[in-house]
Amino acid sequence: MIRHSLTLKDEAATRALGAGIAAALRPGDVVALSxxxxxxxxxxxxxxxxALGYAGEVPSPSFAIIEVYDPPAVRLPLVHADFYRLAHPAEAEELGLDDYRDGAVLIAEWPEQAGGFAQEAACLSILLETADEGRRAIVEPGVDWLGRMVWIPR
Ligand SMILES: Nc1ncnc2c1ncn2[C@@H]1O[C@H](COP(=O)(O)OP(=O)(O)O)[C@@H](O)[C@H]1O
Ligand SMILES: [Mg+2]
Incomplete structure (x- = not known):
């Protein structure tokens, strides 16, 4: 398993990481944020x-659980989900997650609450941790990501 550890010294570094990921995204990808x-x-x-082009305010999906973004407001269809409030992983399917995901990118907060996505080849798993004043990101790409990790600083 390939693993990259990135230091994100401030919020601007987190935003730069997001821009790098956005440039590489394809339909069917999952970005799993733990x-x-x-x-x-x-x-x-x-x-x-x-970075996918959305100009509006992006609400946290912590209440709605699923927020959907469609072109032309974004470069490609996207589902932003926060599974924190799911009582059981099966609830993700009951909410229609599979239909929302069809042809779209999924950005999942609390992915383990929905059963996890790391078994999917197109899943980019990112674990965020606090580190001093900033954050650390532990990035584990699924095999579909291996040829498109150019945004990882080296
Ligand atoms: N790299 C970073 N260094 C320091 N603070 C950060 C960094 N990235 C994000 N933050 C701050 O941490 C907080 C994260 O909140 P949020 O993104 O809502 O967290 P979560 O969705 O994980 O609950 C925000 O106040 C944000 O400004
Ligand atoms: Mg959140």
Whole structure:
């Protein structure tokens, strides 16, 4: 398993990571954002959605659970979900997640609450942690991502 550890010293670094990921995204991808409350999952999701062209405010999906973005407001169809409030992973299907995902990118906060997506080849798993004043991102790409990791600083 390939693993990259990135230091995100401030919110601008988190936004830059989001822009890099956004440039590489294709329909069918999952960006699975793990880590505790306040660690920056929504911040990173907002950066990705903004870099895909969305000019509006991106609400946290913590209440609605699923927010949908469609072209032309974004470069490609996208579902932003926050599974924190799911009582059981099967609820993700009951909400129609599979239909929303068809042809779209999924950005998932609390992915493990929906059963997890790391088994999908197109899943980019990112665990965020606090580190000093900033954050650390542990990035684990599924095999579909291996040829498009150019946004990883080296
Ligand atoms: N790299 C970073 N360094 C320091 N603070 C950050 C960084 N990235 C995000 N933040 C801050 O951390 C908080 C994260 O909130 P949020 O994105 O809502 O977290 P989550 O969705 O994980 O609960 C925000 O106040 C944001 O400004
Ligand atoms: Mg959040």
């Amino acid at each position: 880590g505790g409350l306040g660690v920056g999952k929504t911040t990173l999701a907002r950066a990705i959605i903004a």
